[in-house]
Amino acid sequence: MTSLLAGRTAVITGGANGLGFAIAQAFFAQGANVVLGDLDGAAADAAAARLGPEARAQGVACDVTSEDDVDRLLTFATSAFGRLDVMVNNAGVTRDKTMRKMSLDDFEFVIDVHLRGTWLGTRAAAALMRDQGQGGSIINMSSISGKVGNPGQTNYSAAKAGIVGLTKAAAKEVGFAGxxxxxxxxxxxxxxxxxxxxxxxxxxxxxxxPLGRFGQPSEVAQAALFLASDMSSYLTGITLEISGGRNI
Structure with a gap:
């Protein structure tokens, strides 16, 4: 059976660990060339080495709040592998506190990493994919917190809700290009x-x-694989919940 992402190139931010690395593992197993962007460049290199042969996995230091860093990350991917097919904007942080205790710096930092970072990644990836003329898939990491809000997470919940709106608007802008x-x-x-x-x-x-258990990173990765592959070729602008039915 043909691998779902054979010959394609995927970039994943925040890819050195957690959900980002789980997604990278799923993509790599399905034939993709994978570039892991992470604020910790050494961790990105180590994670890429854990995936498999260097020829198909690379790590790059990247601060997703930096326009130059994001552009450099995608330039590296296209230089190494010739094209960009999938972009996963996954990098994230938390600085949880109630509003009474949360500083403006705490608020702005979380907004910048999640919302600014996702916008920069979406904009840069969409431009490359349009120029290639072969379409592509951009996957943005929101959270159930962006749907229902969590106390102590006004910054995080706001950023994750904003990613949903960003995703819908971007889908309408670039759908014409596939x-x-x-x-x-x-x-x-x-x-x-x-x-x-x-x-x-x-x-x-x-x-x-309702399912009575917490989810596994591999289960999020499989949903990302679905959105990255041709199995979801007629889906755009959607938000897919992987929550075991929580907050339905």
């Missing part, structure tokens, strides 16, 4: 970030999940 833009909204997924939650918080959130 460029699809979609978003993912993971719920509670077993990552290093969620494992830091207290037992009380974990139990409260688990109680809201």
């Amino acid at each position: 460029v699809r833009v979609n978003a993912l909204q993971p719920g509670i997924i077993e990552t290093a970030m969620t494992q830091k939650l207290t037992d009380e918080v974990r139990a409260a959130r688990l109680a809201d999940v």
Whole structure:
């Protein structure tokens, strides 16, 4: 059977660990050339080495809030592999506090990484894909927090909600060129970030999940693979929830 992404090139920001690396693993297994962008360039290189042969996986240091860095990341991908087919804007951070305790710096930093970073990645990738004339898939990482809002996360929830609006608007702008833009909204997924939650918080959130368990990074990766591949060739502007039914 032909691999779903054979011969295609995918760039994933925040790709050195967590959901980004899980997505990279799924793409690589399906034949894609993968470029991992990460603020920690050494971690990106190490993650690329864990994927497999250097000829198909590369790591690049990238600050997604920097226009120059994002452009350099995509230039590297096209120079190394000749084209760009998939862009996953996944890089993210949290600085959780109630509004009363949250500083303006805390708010702006989270907004910049998520929303500015996703906009820069979407804009740059869409331009390359239009010029190539063969379409492409852009996948933006939102969150269930952007749908329902979480206390202590006014910055994060605002950024993740903004990504949904950005995705819809971008999809309308570039659909004529065969460029699809979609978003993912993971719920509670077993990552290093969620494992830091207290037992009380974990139990409260688990109680809201009809499937009765937290999700695995591989399950988010499979949804990303679907959106990256031709299986979703007539889908654009959608937000796909991977939440076990939480907040339905």
